[in-house]
Amino acid sequence: SDPVKTFDPSETAPRHNKPHVARKRFGQNFLHDSGVINRIVLSISPQPQDRLIEIGPGQGALTFPLLRAAKRLTVIELDRDLIEPLRERARAHGEIEIISADVLKIDFTELAAGGLLRIVGNLPYNISTPILFHCLEHAAVIQDMHFMLQKEVVERMAAGPGSKTYGRLSVMLQLRCKVEPLFEVPPTSFTPAPKVDSAIVRLIPLSSSEQLSFDQGVLERVVRAAFAQRRKTLSNALSGVASVAQLESIGIDPRTRAEQVAPAMYVKLAQLLSATMT
Numbered sequence: 001s002d003p004v005k006t007f008d009p010s011e012t013a014p015r016h017n018k019p020h021v022a023r024k025r026f027g028q029n030f031l032h033d034s035g036v037i038n039r040i041v042l043s044i045s046p047q048p049q050d051r052l053i054e055i056g057p058g059q060g061a062l063t064f065p066l067l068r069a070a071k072r073l074t075v076i077e078l079d080r081d082l083i084e085p086l087r088e089r090a091r092a093h094g095e096i097e098i099i100s101a102d103v104l105k106i107d108f109t110e111l112a113a114g115g116l117l118r119i120v121g122n123l124p125y126n127i128s129t130p131i132l133f134h135c136l137e138h139a140a141v142i143q144d145m146h147f148m149l150q151k152e153v154v155e156r157m158a159a160g161p162g163s164k165t166y167g168r169l170s171v172m173l174q175l176r177c178k179v180e181p182l183f184e185v186p187p188t189s190f191t192p193a194p195k196v197d198s199a200i201v202r203l204i205p206l207s208s209s210e211q212l213s214f215d216q217g218v219l220e221r222v223v224r225a226a227f228a229q230r231r232k233t234l235s236n237a238l239s240g241v242a243s244v245a246q247l248e249s250i251g252i253d254p255r256t257r258a259e260q261v262a263p264a265m266y267v268k269l270a271q272l273l274s275a276t277m278t
């Protein structure tokens with residue numbers, strides 16, 4: 001039978017007396033739309049054996065619906081005022097581990113303890129990119145990630161060469177994982193409503209055989225320089241980083257622009273530069 005049951009919105013209603021005032025500095029926009037919540041849970045399709053980690057559970061809008069299917073769940077929440085209400089509600093809902101901490105300080109490899117994690121979260125938009133890259137540092141222990149992000153960020157993550165939104169984020173992310181935008185979510189699904197549209201994205205880290213090898217620092221330097229001046233030709237943008245001859249030697253037209261170069265070509269360039277540096 002289907003492990004994902006239809007979710008009753010009354011379950012997310014906070015049962016404690018003091019209403020929580022959403023904190024802007026923690027990027028708090030709480031989901032209240034049960035249709036969206038159900039769609040997210042269905043997309044994740046939690047299984048009883050999964051090691052699910054939720055970043056920023058807030059008042060539990062996703063936490064408790066997820067827990068019905070997942071059996072156990074670890075949540076990481078920065079706002080201390082949200083911990084006690086979560087703990088209270090958690091008592092009635094299976095196995096939940098609450099970590100009161102900044103997710104950027106969490107060592108996911110240690111948390112995984114030899115297993116694989118499935119990470120989910122309606123992320124605080126003000127720090128969504130640092131959170132993404134923090135997770136990617138631990139990609140080897142992550143099965144998949146499902147995140148709610150600003151729609152525009154999801155577009156940039158998924159964009160390919162030639163697109164206006166293709167940039168550093170697209171390259172750095174696509175070299176490490178498969179990016180699947182799932183669906184959009186309007187501001188009216190949250191309280192308070194954010195000023196931007198949102199979207200759900202699924203990220204699946206590439207396996208070691210799919211992953212191209214490159215020196216992270218060199219690649220970052222190349223990609224940063226290339227896109228810092230995206231209107232210029234690549235040879236101009238990369239002057240001081242790579243020569244015209246070097247670009248040509250790996251089949252890149254020096255007159256092309258950063259936004260036309262595929263992620264794998266940036267890797268080729270980084271590999272060449274790493275080799276000539278040593």
Ligand code: SAM
Nearest residue numbers: 026029030031056057058061078102103122124
């Ligand atoms: N999951 C809830 C929901 O969907 O209604 C809340 C989502 S809200 C957009 C983001 C949550 O992340 C808030 O609960 C916020 O306090 C928490 N948060 C913000 N910064 C964080 C950090 N550095 N580490 C862990 N949680 C954080």
